[in-house]
Amino acid sequence: MALNVxxxxxxxxxxxxxxxxxARSRGIPKISTGDILREAVHAGTDIGKRAxxxxxxGELVSDDVMIEIVRERLARHDAVNGFVLxxxxxxxxxxxxLDTTMEGRDPxxxxxxxxxxxxxxxxxxxxxxxxxxxxxxxxxxVVNAAAGAEPRCGVCGGKLVxxxxxxxAVVRERLKVYHRETEPLVHYYRERPTFRTxxxxxxxxxxxxxxxxxxxxxxxxxxxxxxxxTKSRRVRA
Ligand code: AMP
Numbered sequence: 001m002a003l004n005v006x007x008x009x010x011x012x013x014x015x016x017x018x019x020x021x022x023a024r025s026r027g028i029p030k031i032s033t034g035d036i037l038r039e040a041v042h043a044g045t046d047i048g049k050r051a052x053x054x055x056x057x058g059e060l061v062s063d064d065v066m067i068e069i070v071r072e073r074l075a076r077h078d079a080v081n082g083f084v085l086x087x088x089x090x091x092x093x094x095x096x097x098l099d100t101t102m103e104g105r106d107p108x109x110x111x112x113x114x115x116x117x118x119x120x121x122x123x124x125x126x127x128x129x130x131x132x133x134x135x136x137x138x139x140x141x142v143v144n145a146a147a148g149a150e151p152r153c154g155v156c157g158g159k160l161v162x163x164x165x166x167x168x169a170v171v172r173e174r175l176k177v178y179h180r181e182t183e184p185l186v187h188y189y190r191e192r193p194t195f196r197t198x199x200x201x202x203x204x205x206x207x208x209x210x211x212x213x214x215x216x217x218x219x220x221x222x223x224x225x226x227x228x229x230t231k232s233r234r235v236r237a
Contacts, residue, residue, distance in 0.1 A: 001106050001219055002080070002081050002082040002105065002106040003026060003028060003082035003083075003084075003106075003109060003215060003219055004082055004083060004102065004105060004106055004107070004108050004109060005019075005022070005082070005083065005084045005085065005108075005109045005110075005111060005215055006084075006085045006088070006089065006098075006108055006109070006110050006111070007019050007084065007085065007086050007087075007111050007113060008110060008111065008112040008113065008182070008185055008186065008189070009112055009113030009114065009115065009200060010115065010117075010120055010175060010178045010182075010183075011120065011124060011171070011174045011175065011178060012115065012119075012120035012121070012123040012124040012127070012171075013113040013114070013115045013120065013200045014113060014115070014123075014200050014204065014207060015086045015087065015113055016032060016034070016035075016086050016087075016136055017136060017204065018113065018200075018204075018207055018208060018211050019032065019084040019085075019086040020086075020136075021208050022084055022208070022211055022212065022215065023083070023084040025212070026082065027081075028078075028079075028081060028082040028083050028084065029078050029079055029083050029084070030083070030084045030086060031070070031073055031074070031079070031083050031084065031085050031086065031088070032085075032086040032087050033066060033069065033070065033085075033086070033087040033088040033090075034086070034087045035086075035134065036069055036073070037051045037055060037061060038055075038134055039134070041055070042134070047065060047069075050065075051065075055164075055165055056164055056165055056170070057170065057173065058165055058170040058171070058172075058173030058174040058177060059173070059177060060090060060091065060177060060181060063091055063093045063094055063097070066088060066090070066094055067093075067094060067097040067098075070085070070088050070094075070098065070101070071097075071101050074101060074102075082106075089182075089185060090181060090182045090185075091181045091182065091185075092184055092185065092188055095185055095188050095189070107192075107194050108189075108192075108194060109194045109196070109215055109218040109219060110189040110192060110194060110195045110196070110218075111196050111197075111198055111211060111214060111215065111218075112186055112189075112195070112196070112197045112198065113198050113200035113207070114197060114198065114199060114200055114201070115200040115201045116201060117175065119201055120175065121168075121171060121175075124166050124171045125166065125167075125168060125171065127162070127163065127166055128141075128142075128151070128160040128161065128162060129160065129161065129162075129163050130153035130155065130156060130158040130159070130160055130161075131158055131159045131160070131161045132153065132156050132157075132158025132159065133153060133155055133156045133158055135153055135154070135155040135156070137151065137153065137154070137160045138154055140154060141153060141154040141160065193218075194218040194219075195218075196214035196215070196217070196218055198210050198211055198214055
């Protein structure tokens, strides 16, 4: 069965890092709509030009644009055996469109990464990305920097910078938008037998272990009560 995973959770919950790890371990693509948009901005395409100002304000790019980007991406050959979507869907309209796109394919496995708000603000204000290749900096990049030297990207050696939408004012707006537009998706999905909740406020390795177990149990239809993982609520007959 294809593992068709979507990651819910607020900005800063660790969706990108965990999606990347899980996707790599299973040889399936991680599809991040934020990364796709940042690449479009970098390349100066029409979509990129329109998206930049919206992203810099912490608001959402229109559903129509996002739905088309994801529909096209999921139709590509490498997503046939599964994928991990990071940052999509972000609205109920996007979730409904995704259900239509997924007709005839294996069911979506929905993972909600839960992290307290104070921890999100702390993480977002200290997050760094590579100015050259866009990779998220890891703690190793920072720790491995020679004394007094600026930390560099572990992937390409590029300079690490703060994301332009990670400053405090924009972070507050993104969290507001998350509560208003994206949190209702928990309601949209929670009765599905493939819905799982993960405690994202743990060490990254622990989160990764819980995520793997949760996706495994959702994919095989087996309930699981491991540490940090809640059983899905069964749909009543
Ligand atoms: P992210 O990297 O997921 O935090 O996304 C960065 C920004 O890209 C968001 O704050 C939005 O402006 C935009 N974006 C990414 N994914 C979506 C989406 N599914 N719907 C609308 N806007 C999005």
